Amino acid sequence: MQILSIHLKNIKSHRDTELSFSAGINVLSGPNGVGKSTVFEAIGYALFGVDARDFVSNIDRFLSIGAKRGEIAVVFQTTSGDIWKVSRTVGAPTKWLLHKESGGTFEVEEHAKIEETEARIAELLELNNGRTLAEQFKLVIGPFQNEFLGPFIIKQATKRQEAFDEILGIDAWRKTYKGTSSLLSAVQEKIKILNVEVAGKTEQLAVLPDKTAELATVKIELVQRQNELLEKETSLADLEVRLTQLEAVEKVIVSKGNDLAILEDRIKNGAGKIAGEAERVESSIKALQMVDESKAGKDAFDRADKILSELRGREQQRRAVEQDIAVLEKQALTLSQKVEHEQLEIGRINRQLGTEQDSLTAARNGLQADPQLSSLAARLPEIRKEVDLLKGERSLLTGRRESLLEGKEKLGEGVCPFFQEICSNIDGSSAPRDVFSARTAELDLQAAALDEKIKASALRQKEAEVAEKELGSRIIRLQELDKQVAAIGDRASRNKERATALEALAKPQAEAARLVAARKVDLKAFAGLDVAIAGAEQERLHYKTANDTYTANLNVAGELPGRQQSLQKMHQLLEALTADQKAKQGELDTMKAGFLPEQLQQLRQDKEHLLAGIATLRQQIVDHGRAIERLEADIVSLRKIQGEIEAKQIEIKSFEEKEKLVKFLRNQVFKNVSAQLSERFREEISLRADRIYRTIAETDEELYWGDNYQIVLKDMQDGVIRERSDDQLSGGQTMSAVVALRLALLQTIGARIAFFDEPTSNLDSARRENLAHAFRAIDVGREEVTEHWYDQLFLISHDVAFTEITDQMIQVGE
Structure with missing residues (x-):
């Protein structure tokens, strides 16, 4: 199996980074902070499914600053030669996809759940051993050096044993032994509970005979109560027939009494209504008399009101004429004031325009261009180009001089800046020849000459820029003067238009004065109108009482015929x-x-007594029925308890047999298997680790992984075997032993790939070189360390020793 490449997008310091790997040993190098460890974390996240929070406290810190989503893609080749790509995004929602190469492109292999994706990747990596990929990476394949060192420096033996049992995958037997302790206690407790339950149920079963006898007695009493109920129901039916007849007669008597009471109320109410209606008839008669008496006054009021309405109309006409006169007088005054104002303004503007025209003519004459100034400004582009060329030549000389000085400084150093040791890549036996001083002096002379030329050209450029600026300023001022001249012309034209408009105002002014005089003549026609209005209002007020009396009684007098008919x-x-x-x-x-x-009352009382007796009997029958149901249920329950007792006694025997089995497995199997597996693993790993350690340390010390996974170094001192462990070991010895044990452990569990972050920490120069050769020897078999077991190793290191043994040196951050 081999990882071919990785692509990181928006992952910590890697905005968009792609790295390719070769088979064998790949060393990642570069300054601190460029993201070498991030590459290991990214492989663990994408290929092994490790949670990002195992690397950072907050998942946002796994992303580049300012990014909301990131993605990691790892391309790898399986043992069979197939090429696959696994990609996983960072940020919600997270997607973990597996792609297979087909015809030069990658096609997604569909999986219903993320667990299916993980299982498929584990199968391709040949790591489907029952433990999750994330656990294998964090525990053995890819932990950072300080994380893997952690279990070795745990002081408590029990906790150290638990940590390495988990790494070796044999913690299940120890956990099973501890877990079966609670199982044994649970079985024993279950037996106790069952015995207590059987005792309690046996006590409950003692009342079964009494319950059976009580059930027979209750059934006999139930039959007796049912016979008594039948007799009382027959007597009640006869009594209800007689009672129904008497109640019907009583109902008719009550109904007729109610009808008579209603008639009496209606007669009383009718008498009251007749008296009220008679009063209303009398009121209508009086109202008719008052209408007749006030009829003449009402007619006089109507005549006066009509005359007053006509006079009010004439008053509105007079008010309209007065308003017209006021408007016309205001218009005439406005026109007079406007004519006078316009005459004054036209004269003032004419004088002002003449003064401004003279000032502009004088200003234009003073802004004419100087020929010498125009010539100097025209040469400005040529001078600027000359200055730029000189500065470019000066920059080239400066770069060449700095390169010479840097080369001289590097050749003069003979010590490695990282390890503070003599660098093996440079032979410091003799001082390097000085080939830089003469070339540097020559460049200094050329630079001084160029500086003088640049200074002179810069002075000419400054003078030309001043001239160009002065010409531009004059042009802008002349353009502004042209605008002011045009504005004066526009203002003169508008002033002439105002003079023409002033002549047209004389006619409207005379017309307004004529209209005012005409409307004042019309106003004389309304003389004496106020006196007439006052007389009409006095006459209307005199007859207002008669009008109000007529109006108030007219409706009541008109209702007289209707009221008389209603009374009848x-x-x-x-x-x-x-x-x-x-x-x-x-x-x-x-x-x-x-x-x-x-x-009737006696029959009702008899009925109540019968109903009470029937209700009592029915309740007794219901109670007897419930008692029978209760007793039958109790008997069924007791018989069920009897069956449960028999079943629990069988169950007790079964749990007693299980108790014996659990005790046997705990004491004879689980307790011993974990210790035996641990001893076997430690012996196998110790043999491989000892060979690697001897190569790294170049000593005759024997490395042994002791009880409780303690690092032990054995050697001979004065003919006696000496054993040292824990605080007796130096930091270099501890780190060498840890690296050797991890290499041996990786081989033992069958991992084909592994990651090491700064494996040479705390090692001196000799041990670092030996460790580098040990890694190469594991691969190619040049030295007898162990047989070949891995496909790829990934290391992060600044050590120059690894440049000689690596298959590929990857500079991160370039």
Whole structure:
């Protein structure tokens, strides 16, 4: 399996980065902060399905600054030679897609769920071992060096064991042993609960015989109550027949009494209405008399009102004439004032225009162009071009001088700036020959000559720019003067038009004065109108009382015939109601003579007693029925409990057998398998790791992965075997051992690809070179370290030792 390339878009510092990889060892190099570790994170995110929050605290920090969405695409080749591409977006909604190459293009392989996508990728990578791809990447294949170092420096043995059991994938047996502890407790607790339940149900079953006897007694009492109910219902039916007959008679008597009461009320109300209607007839008669008496005054009021209305019309005509006179006088005054104002304004403007024309003529004469100034301004483009050419030559000389100085400085340094050691790429045994001083001095002379030329040309350019600016200013001022001359001409034309219009105002002024005199003559026709209006108003006021009396009584007097007819009908209706009352009273007296209320009351009381007895019997029957249902249900429930007791006793025996089985599995199987697998893995990994460690450290120390996954180094001191671990080891020894163990662990679990971030941290120069050769030896088998096991290794390193052993050196950030 081999990763061919990766494309990052809007991922941290990578706005749009594409990298290609080769088989074997790929080393990512570059200054800090350019995104080397981000490339590893991106492969873990897209190819192995690691959550972005395992790399950053907030998923937005996995994106480039300002971006809302990002995407990572990884192209890889399987062992069978097929080429695939997996792409995964960053930012909601997230898409994880798998593409297969077909005919030079990639086609998406459809999956219903994201779990199907992950399972398919695991199958292609040959990592479908029961653990998720993300866990395999984070635990073994791709953890950063400090994260993988973490489990080795855990002080508590139990926690260190749990961490490495998880990495090796054997933690399931230990977890199963711990998990079955609660299972065993649950089984034992279940047996206790079942025994308690059986005891409780046995106590409940003791009342079954008493319940059976009580059920037989209740059934006998139920039959007795049913016979008593039948007898009482028969007596009630006979009594209700007699009671219905008497109640019908009582109902008729009550109905007739109600009818008589209604007639009496109607007769009383009729008498009151007749009295009221008689008063209304009397009121209409009086109103008719007052109408007749006020008729003459009302006619006189109407005549005075008509005369006053005509006079008011003439008053409105006079007011209209007065308004016309006021409007015409105002128009005449306005025209006179306008004529006088226009005459003054026309004279003043003519004088002002003459003064302005003289000033403009003098200003134009003072702005004529100087021939020498025009010549200097015309040469400005030529001078500018000359200055630009000289500055370009000067910039080329400066760049050549800086390049010479930089080359001289680099050749003069013999120490690596990163590791602060003698650089093996430069032989510092003799000082480099000085080939730069003479060339630098020559460039300085050429630059000084160019500076003088640039200075002289710049002075000429400045003088030409001043001349050009002065000419432009004069042209703009002349254009402004031309505009002012045109404006004066326009103002003179408009003043002549005003003089012509002034002559036309004389005729409207005379016409307005004539109309004012004519309307004043018309106003004399309304003399004496106010006196006539006052007389008419006095006469109308004199007859107003008679008019009001006539108007107020006219409607009431007109209702007299209708009121008299209504009063006659009321008398006739009252006589008919009185006759009907006498007839109904006779019928009521006849019916009351043959009716006995005491007999009806006794029958009603007898009925109430029978109904109460029947209700009591029915309730007793219902209660007996419920008691029978309850007892039968209790008996069924008790018999069910009897069956449950038998079933639970069988269940108790089953759980007792399970308890024995769980105890056997815990003590004989689960407890031992985890320790045996751990020992086997540690022995196998220790053998491979020891060979790698010896190559890295170049010592005779033996690396051994001890109990609880403790790093142990063994050597001979004074003929005695010495073992050191934990705090007894130096940082370089610990880091060398961790790298060796991780390489061995990757080979053991069958990973074909791995990632290392700064694996030479805390290592001295010799160990770094040995580690680099160890990586190459693993691949090509030049040294006997271990057999070939991987397809690709990815390393992040600044160490020059890796430039000799890598298959591809990738400069990130260029």
